[in-house]
Amino acid sequence: MAQITPMLRQYLGIKQEYPDAILFFRMGDFYEMFFEDARIASKILGIALTSRGTFNGEKVPMCGIPHHASKSYIARLVAEGKKVAICEQVEDPKQSKGIVKRDVVRIVTPGSLLEERELSEKDNLYMASVAKASSCYGLAHMDLSTGEFRVTEVSEWEEIVDELGRINPAELLLLERDGLQSKEELSEFRLEILDRSSFNPAKAEAVLKDQLGTTSLASFGIEEMKAGVVAAGAIVSYLQKTQKTNPEHIREVVPYRPGEYMFLDQATSTNLELFRTIRRRSEEGTLFHILDRTLTPMGSRLLKKWIAYPLVNLKTIRGRLAAVSDFKEDLLLREGVRKDLDQIYDLERLNGRVALGRATPRDLIALRNSIEHLPSIKAHLKGSASSLLCDIAEALDTLDDVYRWIKEGIRDDAPVTLKEGGVIREGYDEELDKLIQLTRGGKDWIAQFVREEQARTGIQNLKVGYNKVFGYYIEVSKANLKAVPTHYIRKQTLVNGERFITEDLKNMEDQILSAEERRVALEQELFDRIRRRIAAENRRIKETAALIAQVDVLAALAEVAELYGYTCPDIDESREIEIKEGRHPVIEQALKEENFVPNDILLDDKEQEMLIITGPNMAGKSTILRQVALIVLMAQIGSFVPAAKARIGLVDRIFSRVGASDDLAKGRSTFMVEMNETASILRNATPRSLVILDEIGRGTSTYDGLSIAWAVAEALHDLEGVGVRTLFATHYHELTELVTTKERVKNFNVAVKKWQDKIIFLRKLVPGGTSRSYGIEVARLAGIPEAVIQRAGEILENLEGQDMDEAGRPKIARSKLPGSTQAVQLNLFGIHDNRLARWIKELNISRMTPLEALVELDKMKKFVDEQGT
Ligand SMILES: Nc1ncnc2c1ncn2[C@@H]1O[C@H](COP(=O)(O)OP(=O)(O)OP(=O)(O)O)[C@@H](O)[C@H]1O
Ligand SMILES: [Mg+2]
Known part of the structure; x- marks a missing residue:
């Protein structure tokens, strides 16, 4: 066996435990990586690959980064799909005999990247986990930064996929035995597979109970959720393994059922551009962007959740609407509350950092400054007319004690770190006050010492300085060296002078330094005591943060309603949707000079349950479709809506499909995607749903597409014998003939006027079908060269004739235009x-x-x- 240094032996021992992570091995001020880790990391980080020592006769590849700059390096490695295990020196090198003890203190993974990256305030950072049981799937998700932890069970795999789409986890844990890792739909997630040996259901339950501090999961209402418990336990166990601490703020898990909310699948959420636009994938141009007038990060995150999970419970929706209404009517209330909200920091994440033991002095100051505004908010809300707001006021804990602890203990000007002291207020702790006196006295002593030495030696420019190598020293310039007394001990020669120490100076230095050291240590301890005291109250802070988030969202919705002239929708249990002068919330804001043309829509369960909407390209069909869906969705999250009047019969699911949308990334052909999605509507729609079909069937040949469109429309009309509210935009004019066979179908078209060679878009939805698409006119508007337009016009005419000419040539090819090479005899x-x-x-x-x-x-x-x- 080759010679191996003790350090390398230690390294290999630790590395063995973390084979799938890049090991950051702390050496003094650096983190060093060796062997394969060094090769991988140097490439990703673009840093030099060198070597240190040999192993089995070969040089050991090595690279390193300074520890103070580690965060951005870690973030980059994680972004590239790596995990990083951080191995620190866990004892003071001065105290250790032989090699310093080292241990991994944390493993950084995509779902726990809390400090290394600027967390987006508007997004949660979730890790999720899916577990399979015989008849269902369990799904849990957690945001470590806020302590949110939820679990659910569903019976269909499809529902898991949709729910994961809403959660959008940074990291997804699966159990090896479930074999889910091969599912194609999960390929876009960062997967972490927990292996059989390290995980099983019994362990899941035990780990979960332990984390939640309970002997029975019944108190959380999850004892029946076998698969859910396994999924939740998997997250906790993974967290404990990677974070090396028990996250104190995770003391509850909230079960939920997707059925408590409006069902929105991935395709619908994408098509309606709720959070991202389809083309640019930007936030601008989305419903969220329009509605997000929140003032706090947790408010912004909650709004996202409200949009992703619209309600289906009439009472709750009306409660929210009443609160928004009150905020809208009562300007004083709204402005008063919003002024306070504006001063509140991210309470949820501050609370999370306190609980994880990672809060800085500044964090506590931010916490205090936030809490300071709670009583004022509470007082404002108390007088509100809305019962929801009054309930919130009632429940709002203003955390007076937490405020006091911070106020009394932490200085207003506390620095970011605990390294240098200056954190704890004077008068807070007697012992600390003494040490502060001592360090301050020491400085006075030095000033005095300088004056005395100057007088005694007659050297006017004698001064005392400090450096890390030999502490306090006396500095004398060259010209005055003759006057230096004999008891000065020379330490260093400079270009312009020399440095000395004396016994007195060294004695005082010891006192000052030890006082300062002790002061910093004591401050750290006091700070930690305050932090732990607050951490013990994390549940209260979390609840307060949740209430503040609600207030923020409700007030923001009122603000938007006021700003854009929205009205309060009527929600009832009918199966009708009646919208007067409805607008598209996003497009109306995007149109600057041109005014948005409002439209009326009526859907009922008697005569017009299914509207077939035809009309030229660019007329505004898709816009009308989406605006109806968005208005319904907005109403059911409790928002006012862009319409003069809206009456919405509760919708349980919205399905929105656009024909032939590309999904190349997922490796399915456009038409396949379209049909998959359509199949899912036919399977999942209920008589309470709203279906928006935009040119379904167009991704294939005309006759196939038309036949499919027709059959789908029939099936929806006949669904469960009563049908489902449907808007169907199409260029297949043949579909307008459905009215002759199906009783609840009505034709509408988006009107245009033809004027000379041009078409004028009126943007008005009017009864009746159309027989023309004006596609060629629109192509002209879009700048297709005139010659091509002319030729297209001719081809269109040919097409509208018969299939073949008398010579047996395809009619489409014929031409009368000059320059044509076609010699077809007319x-x-x-x-x-x-x-x-x-x-x-x-x-x-x-x-x-x-x-x-x-x-x-x-x-x-x-x-x-x-x-x-
Ligand atoms: N009601 C309206 N008021 C003002 N402008 C509108 C209105 N509706 C639509 N528009 C404008 O017309 C553009 C095209 O609308 P839209 O995409 O809905 O047409 P379309 O009928 O679906 O066309 P295509 O058949 O090509 O899909 C929109 O991007 C918008 O700028
Ligand atoms: Mg369209």
């Missing part, structure tokens, strides 16, 4: 010859009187004249 009857030919063929001459024959011949002549050939 016969006497021009393009309408076939119709005429068929006409003649079908005549039964032998049964006709001469007069009848003449009349028929006259008709033919007129027909030919009309066609102008």
Whole structure:
């Protein structure tokens, strides 16, 4: 066996335990990486790969980074799909005999990247976990930074996928035995597979109970959730393994059922552009962006949740609407509360950092400054007319004690770190006050010492300085060296002078330094005591933060309503939707000069349950569809809506589908995606749902597409014998004939006016179908060259004739335009010859009187004249 240094032996021992992480091995002021880790990290981080020592006769690859700059390096490695195990020196090198003890203190993973990256204030950072049981799936998710921890169970795999879409976890834990890692739908997530040996259901339950500090999961209402408990336990166990601490603020888990909320699948949320636009994937241009007038980070995050989970409970929705209404009407209330909200920091995350033991002095100051505004908010809300706001006022804990602890203990000007003291207020602790006196006295002593030495030696520019190498020293310039007394001990020669120490100076130095050291240590201890005291109250702080978030969202919705002229919707249990002068919340704001044209919509369960909407390209069909869906969604989160009046019969699910949207990333063809999504509507829609179909069927050949569109429309109309409210925009004009066979179908079109060669978009939805698409006119507007437009017009005409010409060529190819190479001979009857030919063929001459024959011949002549050939 080759020689191996003790350090390397220690390294290899630790590395063995963390084979799947990059090990950051602390050496003094650096983190060093070795072997394969060094190769990988140096490449990702763009730092030099060197070597240190040898192992089995080969050089050991090594790279290193300074520990004070580690955060950004860690963040980059994690972003590249790595985990980072941070190994620190866990004893003071001065005290240790032989090699310093080292241990991994934390493993940084995508879902626990709390300090290394600027966390986006508006987003939660979730880790989620899915576990499979015989008849269902369990899903848990947790935000370590706020302590939110929720669990659910669903029976269908599809629901898991949709729910994961809403949660959008940074990291997804799966259990090896479930074999879910091969599911294609999960390929976009960062997966972490917990292996069989380290995890099983019994362990999950034990770990969970232990974390929650309970002997029975019944108190959280999750004892029946077998798969849910496994999923939740997996998260806790993974956290304990990676964080090396028990997160104190995770003391409850909240069960929920997706059925308590409006069902919004991934495709719908994407199509409605709730959080991201489809093309740019930006936040601007989304419903969230329009509604987000919140003033606190937790308010912003809660609004996201409200949009992702609209309500289906009439009473709760009305409660929220009443609160928004009150905030909207009562300007004093709204402005008063919002002024206070504006001063409140991220209470949830401050609380999380306190509980995780990572709060800085500044964090506590921010906490205190936030708490300071709670009584004023409470007082404002107490007088409100809304019962929801009054309930919040009642429940709001103003955390007076926490405020006092910080106020009394922490200095207003406390620094960011605890390294240098200056954190704890004077008068807070007697012992500390003494030490502070001593350090201050020491400084006075030095000033005095300088004056005395100057007088005694006559050296006017004698001064005392301090450095880390030899502490306090006396500095004398070259010119005055002759006057230096003999008891000065020379320490260092400089270009311009020399440095000395004396015994007195060293004695005092010891006293000052030890006082300062003790002071810093004591401050750290006192700070930690305050922090722990607050951490013990984390549940109260969390509840307060949650209430403040609610107030923030409600007041923000009122602000938006006022700003954009929204009105309060009526929500009832009918199956109707009636919107007067509805607008699209996003597009109306995007149109600056041009004014948005409002539209009325009525859907009921008697005569017009399904609207077939036709109209030219660019007319505004998709806009109307989306605006109806958005208005319904807004109403059910408790927001006012962009309409003069809206009456919404409660909707349990919204399905929004756009034909032929590309999904190449997921490796499915456009048409396949479209059909998958349509299939899911047919399976999941109920008579209470709202279905928005935008050109479904267009991703395939015309006849196939039309047939599918028709059949889907029929199926929705006949759903459970009562049908489902549906808006169907289409360019298949044939669909307008559905009214003749299905009783609750109505045709509408978005009106345009043709003026000379141009079309004018009126943007008005009017009854009746259309028979033209004006696609070519729109193409002209879009800047397609005129020659191409002309040719397209000609082809269109050909198409509207018959399939083949008399020469057997495809009719589409014919041309009359100059320069055409097509040498198709046009016969006497021009393009309408076939119709005429068929006409003649079908005549039964032998049964006709001469007069009848003449009349028929006259008709033919007129027909030919009309066609102008
Ligand atoms: N009510 C309206 N008022 C003002 N502008 C509107 C209105 N509706 C739509 N628009 C404008 O017209 C554009 C096109 O609308 P939209 O995409 O809804 O048309 P479309 O009928 O679905 O067209 P296509 O058939 O090509 O899909 C919108 O981006 C918007 O700028
Ligand atoms: Mg459209």
